[in-house]
Amino acid sequence: MRQLRPSLTVSILAFLSCLLLMAWLLFSLFAFRTAANDLYAQKGDHARMLLATFISQLPDVIPAYPDGMIPSASPAAVYAQKLAEDASFIRLTLLDAGGKVIFTAGRENGDIYQPFAGLEEVAKGSYVLPDGAGIVCVAPVTRSGAVAAKAGLALSLSAEKERLNRSRQLYLAYFAIDFILLLGFGAFILSRIVVAPVSRLLTATERITGGQYGQRVRVSGSAELARLAVAFNEMSDALLEKDRQVTAQMTALEQANTELRLAREEALRSEKMASIGLLAAGMAHEIGTPLASIMGYAELLAGEQTGHAAIQDYTRRITQDCARIDRIVRGLLDYSRPRASAVEAADIPQLVRDSAGLLIQQGAFKGIKVSTWFEDALPQALVDPHQLQQVLINLMLNSRDAMPCGGRVAIRGVRDSSAALTGPSAGYVCLEVLDNGCGIPEEHIKSIFEPFFTTKEPGKGTGLGLAISARIIEGVGGRITVRSAPGKGSCFTLWLPAAASG
Numbered sequence: 001m002r003q004l005r006p007s008l009t010v011s012i013l014a015f016l017s018c019l020l021l022m023a024w025l026l027f028s029l030f031a032f033r034t035a036a037n038d039l040y041a042q043k044g045d046h047a048r049m050l051l052a053t054f055i056s057q058l059p060d061v062i063p064a065y066p067d068g069m070i071p072s073a074s075p076a077a078v079y080a081q082k083l084a085e086d087a088s089f090i091r092l093t094l095l096d097a098g099g100k101v102i103f104t105a106g107r108e109n110g111d112i113y114q115p116f117a118g119l120e121e122v123a124k125g126s127y128v129l130p131d132g133a134g135i136v137c138v139a140p141v142t143r144s145g146a147v148a149a150k151a152g153l154a155l156s157l158s159a160e161k162e163r164l165n166r167s168r169q170l171y172l173a174y175f176a177i178d179f180i181l182l183l184g185f186g187a188f189i190l191s192r193i194v195v196a197p198v199s200r201l202l203t204a205t206e207r208i209t210g211g212q213y214g215q216r217v218r219v220s221g222s223a224e225l226a227r228l229a230v231a232f233n234e235m236s237d238a239l240l241e242k243d244r245q246v247t248a249q250m251t252a253l254e255q256a257n258t259e260l261r262l263a264r265e266e267a268l269r270s271e272k273m274a275s276i277g278l279l280a281a282g283m284a285h286e287i288g289t290p291l292a293s294i295m296g297y298a299e300l301l302a303g304e305q306t307g308h309a310a311i312q313d314y315t316r317r318i319t320q321d322c323a324r325i326d327r328i329v330r331g332l333l334d335y336s337r338p339r340a341s342a343v344e345a346a347d348i349p350q351l352v353r354d355s356a357g358l359l360i361q362q363g364a365f366k367g368i369k370v371s372t373w374f375e376d377a378l379p380q381a382l383v384d385p386h387q388l389q390q391v392l393i394n395l396m397l398n399s400r401d402a403m404p405c406g407g408r409v410a411i412r413g414v415r416d417s418s419a420a421l422t423g424p425s426a427g428y429v430c431l432e433v434l435d436n437g438c439g440i441p442e443e444h445i446k447s448i449f450e451p452f453f454t455t456k457e458p459g460k461g462t463g464l465g466l467a468i469s470a471r472i473i474e475g476v477g478g479r480i481t482v483r484s485a486p487g488k489g490s491c492f493t494l495w496l497p498a499a500a501s502g
Helices: 008-056 075-084 158-209 223-304 309-336 348-361 385-401 465-475
Strands: 089-096 101-106 125-128 134-143 146-156 344-346 368-374 381-383 407-416 428-435 479-485 489-497
Touching: 008 075, 008 125, 008 134, 008 146, 008 158, 075 089, 075 101, 158 223, 223 309, 309 385, 344 385, 348 368, 348 385, 348 407, 348 428, 368 385, 381 385, 381 489, 385 407, 385 428, 385 465, 385 489, 465 479, 465 489
Parallel strands: 368 407
Antiparallel strands: 089 101, 089 146, 125 134, 134 146, 344 381, 407 428, 428 489, 479 489
């Protein structure tokens, strides 16, 4: 399972966000602490000033509890009452030398000792109350160099706290806005100077992985990215050069393998040619003598029965077939020891009809329907008529053998001016021999033109017919191919060089 990883932009922005949050927390802690201390210091100064004003209005003789109290009509008491009208005022208390209250002003139900709560040991100064709700200022009252009383003033810090809260909320709003702007601007800058160059490098790397060598990238930004791009381009060029070298070596190896295969096939072919040559030489010797006798007797019979038309026809056919046997034997010799064919411009339709008629008259195609079709104005072909007739007869006999229960053989001829073969500018005559027989298995297609390859039962075929046919067609500059489907039939196609029109 592929591990889920965040993108580079998300990672950097997340890290930047953490840095901004940590910086804000540290700065806010320092800033708010400093602001609170400043506000509390200002409040303490204000409390000291107010307390000093109160002390300055006290009488010269400070009464002691319980003999006397500060009168409510005295200037100090009037001043204290005015202070009590302030919203931040909590309590102002005056203690005599014995620590007894001789004057107090403040909120009702309030602790009259509040300015001194927990601060009995403190002589003077301003301090924040333990609960943080207010600040107190304590100052001694001296008369004749001795402490005659002690005054304490408590002021509320609620206004300062509200001010701090407002400042905190405002600062938080400013931080949120700055955070969004910084992230947006940071994302844009990162995309331009880091993410975009890295993405281009990644895309180029993926293309190289896919086999598209020679990729080059140009990036802007830091020196490290520029150096990375230069190194990537050098690597890409090196890979492209290596790929070219490998391709050249593969081509050379394929060419060498092709040459070796051709040399091996040529060696095998030479061996087969030698075997065929020995076989053909023996056949020519063994068949030639009885064949000459048959032809001699046929000529004698024809000379004796000059008035008998049927015998004359039989002897003529015997002579022709014997001559064809002689040509087949010589063709086998030619296959093993090629010689120049007697190439001439031949009328293909007429040659096909003569070949088909020869087989039909002999009864070799009983139960088989033979049809021919030729394109109008079909040009003549540059072939050896006798050898081409041998090829056609061989192909038609093979079609007959593939249809033991009867069938159809069709022979078609068209002009092919395509560049499928190299040859004269006149093009080719394309001759097709089709049947609806049993077809040829796919694994045999590539071997049917090899000498001695046959699928017939022993004694019914030598495996030389198609090999000789291919040799004959190739000898005149043509080509023979086959298409077949088992159970549907076969189609042998001959490309014969067309004769140039006069």
